[in-house]
Amino acid sequence: MDAITSYIDHMFRSLPPTTEVSRARSELLQMSEDRYRELLAEGVSENEAVGRVITQFGNLDELADDLGIRRELDRAGSEGEGASVEFSHEEAEHFLDVRRRGAWFISAGVFVILLGISQLVFFAEGTAGVDGNTETVPLALLFVCIAGAVALFIVGGVSLSRYDRLEHKELRLEPQVATAYRAQREREQGTFVALLAGGVALIILAVAIPAIFVDATSGPAGNRAVALMLVIIAIGVTILIQAGMRRGALDRLTAEGDYAPEKRRSNSITGRVAGPYWMLAAAVFLGWSFIGDAWDRSWMVWPIAGILFGAVVVTIESFSPDKRKVDGGR
Structure with missing residues (x-):
């Protein structure tokens, strides 16, 4: 429970010490404590209970209207543009976890939509009906994939939006915590480069596949080649998104790389x-x-x-x- 209290204190640190803000903090702390005890009663471990409470009540921007502090939050945001925000180790770990989940949702959305296009290309030849139109099943599957991809993008976007309010602020970590994340970033440098090179190599090799079937690009063999190309591109793009967002999260915490x-x-x-x-x-x-x-x-x-x-x-x-x-x- 101390971790939750500390997290809420950090959430309200940038707000003015008014009566409304103090009331909202007490109300949020009480809601968090009640939810924490409910989870413990359900048999959830303490660490998992803390994580769930922070996930549910950890975005002050989403709760501002219900708590009645929207004006104070907006005023603090406009006045604090470009300012720094203290970030605890628990907050940093939660930030990395949110970015990791968001990367999976977004990369899965890209993979699904390219997979839908791939199967449509695969069945484009030799599947026409008596009226000359493409089979409705592959087309229907394409729109199902698009709908699924949009849903994944929305879920991933909502997940990542938890930290939108910090986009233009510098994250200030304790010296030892910042040093640990810089060391972690250096340790993952080789893995990041390998994933980046692998993803790019897959995309380049995928683009070369249709050239192998250059004499049959207008027939079923050519369609299969293009379909395979799209699947391999989807895998390569997924790797790049995963690697890039992981690296971006560490860059964000250490103010290095793309977040310098x-x-x-x-x-x-x-x-x-x-x-x-x-x-x-x-x-x-x-x-x-x-x-x-x-x-x-x-x-x-x-x-x-x-x-x-x-x-x-x-x-x-x-x-x-x-x-x-x-x-x-x-």
Whole structure:
């Protein structure tokens, strides 16, 4: 219970010491204590009970309206933009756990949607009915996969949004805790590089698969090659997302790598661009495939989109104000 009390104290630390804030803190502490005791009575271990309580009541932004402190929270957020926030070891571990779960949801969503496109391409030839239309089952499976992927994206996004309020704040850890996470980041450097190289290698090899069937790209063999390519790309992208988000979480805690002060602005812009960009790529792929009946060629959208996105990221970083400031000071 001490861990929960400490966590709640950290949540309210940035708020003004008003009567409303004090009442809200006491109310939240009482709710957390009641829930903690309920979990213990159900046979849950103390550590698991603490984790569940923090997960349920650990986002002050979600609880602000019910606690009646929305005005105080918004005012503190606007005044504290760019300020630092103290982060305990328990909070840091919970942050890593949330990012880990969010990475699984997001990577699973990407895998499912590419798998749905893969099976549609696989059955694109030789499965037409008497009216010449594609079989409805693969098309139905595609939309089921899209719906499932959207659900996974939403769950992952909600999970990751717990720390949105800290996006523009520096996380200040105790010296020994920060040192431990920097050491952990260094230990995982080799694994991160290996996963990154493996994911990229899979995607490059996958793109080469249709070239092997260049003489049969208009037939079933070509469709199978493209379908296999999409599955392998899905595996490669999943690896990259997992590795990248794990590394990003450690970078966030240690203020290194992509979360170094000079790179945070460009990362924020890249994050806002990435979602609409890949949704547009999917729309182009589906539109070209359905309207132009170009399943044998439309797969090229994905490698081209990947290359262009790399160019977009480089351009954003090159024109970032913080990047120009650092380069100009050399």
